[in-house]
Amino acid sequence: MVVLSSLGDSNFQQLLSLLPPHIHVRNLKVLSREEIHKTQPDLLFLEASFFIDPVSSLNSAPGFPENIIIWGCEGDDIRQIIPLVEQGIHYCSYPIEKEHLSDFLLMKSTPVQSEKNEYPDMGIIGTSKAICDVRKVIKKYGPFQDAVTLSGETGTGKEITAMALHKYSGRSGPFIPVNSAAIPETLLESEMFGSVRGAFTDSVNKPGYFESAHGGTLFLDEIGEMPLSVQSKLLRVLEDKQLTRLGSTSRRTVDVRIISATSKDLKQMMEEGLFRKDLYYRLNVLIIDLPPLRYRKKDIPLLCRFLMDKEKSTKSIHPDAMMKLLDYSWPGNVRELRSILRKADILSESMTEINKKHIQYF
Known part of the structure; x- marks a missing residue:
C-alpha cells in the first residue's frame, strides 16, 4: 500500500501514531502533481489549506479525489470542506480518532471516473x-x-x-x-x-x-x-x-x-x-x-439529495448538519439515513434548510 502525505509536523506525527504498523507513509513538504502521477498513491493525506491555496497543484489535477483524505484541523472552515466532500474527497473531522481514521482506510479506493x-x-x-x-x-x-x-x-x-x-x-x-x-x-x-x-x-x-x-x-x-x-x-x-x-x-x-x-x-x-x-x-x-453505508460515506451527500428529492423536499442541508451525517456510523444503513432525513425535514422550522440540531439519531 502506497501512502503519501503533505502534513505539518504535528499532524504527520499523529498520523503515524494512528496508522496500522504495516502501513508506511512518505511525508512531502512540497507535493507536486508530477510526484503524485509518478507514485500513484493508494491514499493521500492533505490538510484543507492545501485546497484553499490558489496555486495548489491539485486544483487542476483530476483523477485523485477518491484517494484523498483531508486531515481535519481545529480551524477548518466547514463551508469550504463540504464542496470537497461532494467531489468524492474524504474528510477526517477534528479531533481525529483511530476508529474514525479506520473507516477511511477501509474505504481505500482507486479512481473510478469511467x-x-x-x-x-x-x-x-x-x-x-x-x-x-x-x-x-x-x-x-x-x-x-x-x-x-x-x-x-x-x-x-x-x-x-x-x-x-x-x-x-x-x-x-x-x-x-x-x-x-x-x-x-x-x-x-x-x-x-x-x-x-x-x-x-x-x-x-x-x-x-x-x-x-x-x-x-x-x-x-x-x-x-x-x-x-x-x-x-x-x-x-x-x-x-x-x-x-x-x-x-x-x-x-x-x-x-x-x-x-x-x-x-x-x-x-x-x-x-x-x-x-x-x-x-x-x-x-x-x-x-453489499457494502454498509459506513464503508462508503462519500456517497452520503448524493444519497441525501436523492432521498430528499424522493420526498419532494426542496430543503438544503446545512454544512454542519452534513458533517454530523458524515461522522455517524450508520448501523441501519441507507434505510436509517432515509428515516433520519425524513424526521429532520419534519423537525426543521426553516422552509429552506435542515440544521445540525434537526439530525437526531435513534
Missing part, C-alpha cells in the same frame, strides 16, 4: 468504488440464469440490487418480491406454490409466487427466516423446475430465476441445522456482498 455514470438505469446511488464494483457485478451476473444470493446488513439496498439484476437479465417475465419473514408459516407454502379449492379451509384456486414470476425473477428476501419444511419444497422446485399446488396432484412447469437475500449468516445457520445444506449450495451460485 464507471461513475456507466449504469445510470440501475437506480443504485453513489460514486464510491464499493458501489461502483456492485454495479459492475450486477452487469456481469445479470444475463445468467443462475441463482444469486445478496448478503449484507439490513438497509443496504438488497431489493434495489435484485431489481437491477432482473433489469439486466433480459427476462420478459415480471419481478416478484417476497418477504419470507412477513408471511405466517401456515400460509407460506400456499403463497409460494399456489393452492386449489378444498386444500384447506377457505382455500381457492390461485397461483403462488412461483407461477406469478414465470419467465421472470422471484426475489426471496430474508430467506434465512424460511421454515425448514418450506425449504425442502423450495429445493425441489429449483431442482425440477416443476411445482405442485397445495391440494393438487398435477405438476406445473415454471421458468423462474431465483434471487435470495439475507442479513443473516446462512453458512452458520447451515452448520447449526437451521438452514438446509443442499438448498444453501443451490442458492449460493453467484454471491453479491
Whole structure:
C-alpha cells in the first residue's frame, strides 16, 4: 500500500501514531502533481489549506479525489470542506480518532471516473468504488440464469440490487418480491406454490409466487427466516423446475430465476441445522456482498439529495448538519439515513434548510 502525505509536523506525527504498523507513509513538504502521477498513491493525506491555496497543484489535477483524505484541523472552515466532500474527497473531522481514521482506510479506493455514470438505469446511488464494483457485478451476473444470493446488513439496498439484476437479465417475465419473514408459516407454502379449492379451509384456486414470476425473477428476501419444511419444497422446485399446488396432484412447469437475500449468516445457520445444506449450495451460485453505508460515506451527500428529492423536499442541508451525517456510523444503513432525513425535514422550522440540531439519531 502506497501512502503519501503533505502534513505539518504535528499532524504527520499523529498520523503515524494512528496508522496500522504495516502501513508506511512518505511525508512531502512540497507535493507536486508530477510526484503524485509518478507514485500513484493508494491514499493521500492533505490538510484543507492545501485546497484553499490558489496555486495548489491539485486544483487542476483530476483523477485523485477518491484517494484523498483531508486531515481535519481545529480551524477548518466547514463551508469550504463540504464542496470537497461532494467531489468524492474524504474528510477526517477534528479531533481525529483511530476508529474514525479506520473507516477511511477501509474505504481505500482507486479512481473510478469511467464507471461513475456507466449504469445510470440501475437506480443504485453513489460514486464510491464499493458501489461502483456492485454495479459492475450486477452487469456481469445479470444475463445468467443462475441463482444469486445478496448478503449484507439490513438497509443496504438488497431489493434495489435484485431489481437491477432482473433489469439486466433480459427476462420478459415480471419481478416478484417476497418477504419470507412477513408471511405466517401456515400460509407460506400456499403463497409460494399456489393452492386449489378444498386444500384447506377457505382455500381457492390461485397461483403462488412461483407461477406469478414465470419467465421472470422471484426475489426471496430474508430467506434465512424460511421454515425448514418450506425449504425442502423450495429445493425441489429449483431442482425440477416443476411445482405442485397445495391440494393438487398435477405438476406445473415454471421458468423462474431465483434471487435470495439475507442479513443473516446462512453458512452458520447451515452448520447449526437451521438452514438446509443442499438448498444453501443451490442458492449460493453467484454471491453479491453489499457494502454498509459506513464503508462508503462519500456517497452520503448524493444519497441525501436523492432521498430528499424522493420526498419532494426542496430543503438544503446545512454544512454542519452534513458533517454530523458524515461522522455517524450508520448501523441501519441507507434505510436509517432515509428515516433520519425524513424526521429532520419534519423537525426543521426553516422552509429552506435542515440544521445540525434537526439530525437526531435513534
